[in-house]
Amino acid sequence: MPNPLPDLATVAGATDGRLLLLFEGDNVLVARTRIRAGETLFVAGAEVTLAADLPLGHKLARRPIAAGQKIVKYGAPIGTATESIAIGTPVHVHNVRSDYTPTYHLMDADKPGAGA
Amino acid sequence: MSMAVATGTAASVPSRVAQTETMRGWLRSDGRKGIRNTVVVAYLVECAHHVAREIAIPFREHDVHVIGFPGCYPNPYAERMMERLCTHPNVGAVLLISLGCESFNKYALEKKVRDSGRPVKTIVIQAAGGTRKSMAEGRAFVAEQRAALDEASTVEMDPSELIIGTVCGGSDGTSGISGNPAAGRAFDQFVEEGAACIFEETGELIGCEHIMAARAVTPELGAILEASVAKAARYYATLGYGSFAAGNAEGGLTTIEEKSMGAYAKSGASAISGLIKPGDVPPHGGLYLLDVVPDGDVRFGFPNINDNAEIAELIACGSHAVLFVTGRGSVVGSAISPVVKICANPETYRRMEDDMDVDAGRIIEGRASLDAVGREIHDLVIDLARGKRTKSEELAHQEFVLGYKSFEPIGPACLPV
Numbered sequence: 001m002p003n004p005l006p007d008l009a010t011v012a013g014a015t016d017g018r019l020l021l022l023f024e025g026d027n028v029l030v031a032r033t034r035i036r037a038g039e040t041l042f043v044a045g046a047e048v049t050l051a052a053d054l055p056l057g058h059k060l061a062r063r064p065i066a067a068g069q070k071i072v073k074y075g076a077p078i079g080t081a082t083e084s085i086a087i088g089t090p091v092h093v094h095n096v097r098s099d100y101t102p103t104y105h106l107m108d109a110d111k112p113g114a115g116a
Numbered sequence: 117m118s119m120a121v122a123t124g125t126a127a128s129v130p131s132r133v134a135q136t137e138t139m140r141g142w143l144r145s146d147g148r149k150g151i152r153n154t155v156v157v158a159y160l161v162e163c164a165h166h167v168a169r170e171i172a173i174p175f176r177e178h179d180v181h182v183i184g185f186p187g188c189y190p191n192p193y194a195e196r197m198m199e200r201l202c203t204h205p206n207v208g209a210v211l212l213i214s215l216g217c218e219s220f221n222k223y224a225l226e227k228k229v230r231d232s233g234r235p236v237k238t239i240v241i242q243a244a245g246g247t248r249k250s251m252a253e254g255r256a257f258v259a260e261q262r263a264a265l266d267e268a269s270t271v272e273m274d275p276s277e278l279i280i281g282t283v284c285g286g287s288d289g290t291s292g293i294s295g296n297p298a299a300g301r302a303f304d305q306f307v308e309e310g311a312a313c314i315f316e317e318t319g320e321l322i323g324c325e326h327i328m329a330a331r332a333v334t335p336e337l338g339a340i341l342e343a344s345v346a347k348a349a350r351y352y353a354t355l356g357y358g359s360f361a362a363g364n365a366e367g368g369l370t371t372i373e374e375k376s377m378g379a380y381a382k383s384g385a386s387a388i389s390g391l392i393k394p395g396d397v398p399p400h401g402g403l404y405l406l407d408v409v410p411d412g413d414v415r416f417g418f419p420n421i422n423d424n425a426e427i428a429e430l431i432a433c434g435s436h437a438v439l440f441v442t443g444r445g446s447v448v449g450s451a452i453s454p455v456v457k458i459c460a461n462p463e464t465y466r467r468m469e470d471d472m473d474v475d476a477g478r479i480i481e482g483r484a485s486l487d488a489v490g491r492e493i494h495d496l497v498i499d500l501a502r503g504k505r506t507k508s509e510e511l512a513h514q515e516f517v518l519g520y521k522s523f524e525p526i527g528p529a530c531l532p533v
Contacts, residue, residue: 020480022293030289030368032480034463056463056480057289057368057443071370074292076323078374091370098371100322100349101358105365 016041019060023075028059028091030073041088048088059091071096139501141273142208145233149273150205151436151501152179153265154452155258157211158202159184160225161218167239167247168213171254176512179265180258181451183428183516190219193394193410193521199225200395200432203232206452208268209261210234211254216242235261273501276310276401280497281430281438281453282382283316285423288367288443288461292378294479294489295441295460300384301490302439302497303403307386312398314433315383316406316426318348319359319419323373324380328405331388336529340391341405348409348419355418363444367461382441390531393523394429399531406433416520424448424517427455437497447471449508451516454500457507458493473507 015021019029019041029043035054040047044062054060059073065085070077079096093105141149157180159168165184172180183201185194202210202225210229214222222238229236237257244250282299284291303313321328325345329338352358358372369375389402398404408429409419420426423446430438431453438455440446445464449455459465462477469475474493478484500506 020293030293032482055289055368056461057293059289059368059370071374073374074377076327076373076377078323078377079371092368093365093370096370098358098373100372101352101356101360103360103365103371104357104362106362 015043015062019043021062022073025072025075027062027065027069027072029062031056031058031060043088046087052090054090061085061087061089061091063087065091135503137502139273139275139498140270141277141501142205142268143271144205146203148205148434149271149277150207151273152206152453153208153268154206155180155209155211155261155265156202156207156452157182157213157254157258158198159213160198160220160222161188161215162186163188163215163218164213164241167241167250167254170247170251171211171213171258174255175258175262176514178262180262181514181516183451183518184213185220185518187520188218189520190221191520191522193523194518195221195225196395197428197432197518199228200397200434201428201452202229202236203234204431204434204452206436208234208265210236211257211261212236212238213250213254214238214240216240235264274310275306275498278306278311278436278497278501279314279398279434280306280311281314281316281406281427281433281435282441283423283426283430283438284320284379284382284441285448286367286442286444286446287364287369287375287378289369290367290461290477290480291441291443292374292381293460294486295443295458295476296378296381297486298474298476298479298489298493299382299439299441299458301486302493303382303384304386305490305494306497307384307401307403310401312401312404312434313384313386314392314398314404314406314430314435316408316430317359317379317420318344318405318407318409319352320372320376320379321345322349322352322358323376328380328383328388331386333387333389334529334532337388337391337532340530341388344391344405344407344409347407347411351409351414351419354414357418367444382439389533391526392433392530393526394521395432396526397434402533406430410521411524412522415522419521421519422517424450424515425519428516428518437500439493439497441476445471447508447511447513448515449506449511449513451514454506455508455513456493456496456500471507471511
């Protein structure tokens with residue numbers, strides 16, 4: 001998996017410690033804790049303010065992702081972006097589709113920021 | 117109603133071995149050793165379920181577990197599952213409860229259990245004179261067997277004699293980061309020690325088939341592993357749903373591929389020694405993939421309707437214990453074998469600590485390493501053979517689900533070594 005960006009670990013202060021980069025080539029980061037709406041985060045050097053809560057285990061774009069581009073997590077493709085996704089914004093069922101079977105979800109519950 | 121207590125057989129948790137220094141097991145006639153000495157009450161059709169449950173209720177905290185098959189139509193898969201479960205090394209005696217008119221071959225099952233050296237009795241409700249008489253007869257048998265099993269002696273046991281299964285349920289965005297890879301580290305350690313480890317749910321390996329196939333001990337096995345995932349993808353596509361629940365999305369998982377990558381981590385890093393199907397017992401130590409998706413056309417609905425159907429299959433393959441990784445927070449246990457609940461999500465752990473054996477969320481919060489939690493899981497399983505009980509055992513969780521399926525037997529290339 002080619003990685004056009006420098007390893008975040010080598011860029012001091014580039015990414016908030018509350019976000020986890022699993023593999024160097026990933027274009028998403030995972031929340032290690034619930035991050036509240038309105039909080040400011042650094043994502044690969046960019047300053048981002050969350051519009052809604054980002055629950056533990058949910059994902060943010062590590063870099064801008066174009067519609068049709070693969071979402072890469074664990075160094076592997078986990079689906080395709082259905083719209084362009086700005087850096088630091090949530091990546092989930094509202095902007096990603098499976099390349100295998102459609103994801104079944106309860107619409108009201110899956111909004112980033114909802115649920116326990 | 118406390119017949120067991122009245123007769124003294126269930127007075128002071130007698131079915132539990134005292135905490136011992138070494139691993140201890142009950143030696144069975146086939147050479148396998150059990151880490152539990154359970155009496156199984158098995159209903160052979162749903163119509164006999166109530167009677168079976170009523171028989172077991174007074175003994176439910178004393179290693180008397182109910183399993184069964186609800187269907188009235190015959191099914192070779194279900195009959196094989198029941199046979200494997202009733203002759204599982206953790207089982208010491210068996211009571212079969214038949215209504216009388218169902219198609220299940222109770223004669224064959226009773227013979228298999230008897231041939232295994234275990235005490236067995238069949239009560240046919242219609243012949244026994246109905247519910248009340250069947251219950252009295254059943255409880256008398258269980259009390260007698262429980263008392264005898266409580267006197268049974270144990271032998272020393274080695275980690276290499278263990279079979280361990282793993283499953284994940286109620287997965288979320290933390291499962292693949294903490295709980296599943298920690299279970300994988302425990303698997304690596306067990307495989308190193310000569311134990312057999314089984315991972316499963318090919319429907320949750322969709323997207324991982326190529327990297328998984330590269331770990332097979334032979335290229336032929338690699339092709340079989342890939343084909344098993346392709347079969348699962350086809351099967352689920354026909355059904356219109358992936359192996360993906362609404363709560364998975366709520367917990368941050370976006371697609372089946374993402375869930376699969378996380379689930380795959382449970383397998384650890386060992387070479388994959390073989391592919392087995394429900395009821396196949398691994399022939400020796402190593403890592404095995406359990407193919408749970410039926411062969412042929414889609415016939416009986418979803419491969420496994422819930423986590424407990426998968427747990428039952430892992431146990432039918434001989435699993436002494438099952439590692440269950442959860443993020444959202446499952447509470448289940450199982451009949452026959454202890455279920456070790458590994459909580460991947462630190463928020464869930466804090467909310468549901470009473471149900472969780474391992475707090476793997478420490479990894480996400482930077483309070484423990486993957487290796488440390490992997491060792492903790494490994495050591496906990498060893499402790500289960502030294503008198504320790506899991507949280508779900510203490511809470512008397514004994515879930516069990518068995519449905520209809522059909523399988524072709526595995527070929528020789530599935531077990532190359």
